[in-house]
Amino acid sequence: xxxxxxxxxxxxxKIAAAATELGIPVLRPIVEHGxxxxxxxxxxxxxxxxxxxxxxxxxxAVIKVALQSCCLTPAGxxxxxxxxxxxxxxxxxxxxxxRCYLLPGALVCNRTAIYLRxxxxxxxxxxxxxxxxxFEFTGAVAQLEERRHGMAEARGSSPLSSTPSTTEVxxxxxxxxxxxxxxxxxxxxxxxxxxxxxxxxxxxxxQPRLVAA
Numbered sequence: 001x002x003x004x005x006x007x008x009x010x011x012x013x014k015i016a017a018a019a020t021e022l023g024i025p026v027l028r029p030i031v032e033h034g035x036x037x038x039x040x041x042x043x044x045x046x047x048x049x050x051x052x053x054x055x056x057x058x059x060x061a062v063i064k065v066a067l068q069s070c071c072l073t074p075a076g077x078x079x080x081x082x083x084x085x086x087x088x089x090x091x092x093x094x095x096x097x098x099r100c101y102l103l104p105g106a107l108v109c110n111r112t113a114i115y116l117r118x119x120x121x122x123x124x125x126x127x128x129x130x131x132x133x134x135f136e137f138t139g140a141v142a143q144l145e146e147r148r149h150g151m152a153e154a155r156g157s158s159p160l161s162s163t164p165s166t167t168e169v170x171x172x173x174x175x176x177x178x179x180x181x182x183x184x185x186x187x188x189x190x191x192x193x194x195x196x197x198x199x200x201x202x203x204x205x206x207q208p209r210l211v212a213a
Contacts, residue, residue, distance in 0.1 A: 002095075004053075007053040007095070008051070008052075008053060010053070010093065010095065011051050011052060011053040011091075011092070011093035011095075012037050012038065012051040014093040014098075014100060015038065015049070015051050015091040015092075015093055015100050015137075016028075016038060018100045018137050018138075019038075019040055019091075019137075019141070022137075022138065022141055024040050024041065024042060024141065025040075025041035026038055026039070026040060026041075027039035027040075027041065027046065033071075035048075035050065035069070035082060035086040035087060036048035036049055036050050036086065036087050036088075037049060037050055037051040038051060038091070040089070042141075042144060042145055043145065047088040047089055048086070048087045048088045048089070049087070049088065049089045049090070049091050050082060050087045050089070050090050050091070051090075051091050051092075051093070052065050052066065052067070052090055052091070052092050052093075053092075053093060053094075053095065054092040054093065054094040054101070054116065055094075055095075055096075056094055056096040056097060056118070059119075060096075060118065060119070061117065061118055061119040061121075062115050062116065062117055062118060063092070063094050063097075063101075063115065063116040063117075063118060063132055064113060064115055065090070065092050065103075065108075065113060065114050065115070065116065066112070066113050067081055067082060067090065067108050067111045067112055067113050067114060068080060068081050068082075068112055068113075069082070081109070081110050081111060081112060082105075082108065082109055082110075083109055083110060084105050084106075084109045084187065087105055087109070088105050089102060089103065089104060089105060089144075090102075090103045090105070090108045091103075091137070092116070092135075097118070099132075099136070099137070100137035101116060101132060101135040101136060101137055101140070102135055102137050102140035102141060102144070103135055103140075104144075104180075104184075105187075106180070106183040106184045106186075106187045106189075107130070107179075107180050107183055109183075114130060115129075115130065116130050116131070116132035116135065117129050117130060117131050117132060118132045130177070130180070134177070166189070166190045166191075166192055167181075167184065167189055167190070167191050167192065168192045168194060169181065169191060169192070169193055169194070170193075170194055170195075171193055171194065171195040171200060174191070174193045181203060182203070185203045185204060185205050186205060186206075187205075188205050189205075190202060190203070190204050190205075191203035191204075
């Protein structure tokens with residue numbers, strides 16, 4: 001049986017290889033045991049990536065991903081979740097499936113765990129679940145590159161942190177992943193929901209981020 005350290009090392013190696021195959025420059029911190037394991041150079045940015053091993057449940061339906069780190073302090077072992085100030089992405093490797101997944105920080109920060117569903121639930125539930133297929137590594141990287149490219153064109157000379165992003169999504173997708181889009185809005189993004197191809201509703205943060213002049 002693999003130890004947790006061995007699983008972590010395998011996951012990091014597999015994820016780095018998957019990114020390299022896609023032509024993404026991968027950087028590693030000199031000092032180990034930080035809050036992120038790798039850096040992905042995408043566009044003109046280096047995104048901080050925390051690597052995790054995802055375990056498949058006994059029925060092969062759900063991948064469980066722990067989203068906490070454990071460190072030894074004078075007061076004993078302390079577990080803590082990741083914040084948006086510490087990481088940008090969580091990359092997951094599932095050994096049983098030999099597949100990698102990439103999750104945005106808005107979906108994973110400040111959580112203790114997340115579950116990626118490989119097979120549809122038996123009760124046909126569609127809302128508030130995370131389908132593993134939506135976060136397949138290759139597709140997630142492509143969407144990330146497209147979004148970063150679009151943001152760079154939109155902001156011009158403005159700093160990245162000062163410009164909110166607007167994401168358009170169909171009503172079915174919005175309903176099925178409401179929690180994810182809610183977190184995106186809380187982080188400062190605007191979510192435009194379309195129904196039958198037409199603008200239907202807009203989800204915005206309580207305090208919109210200011211755009212630099």
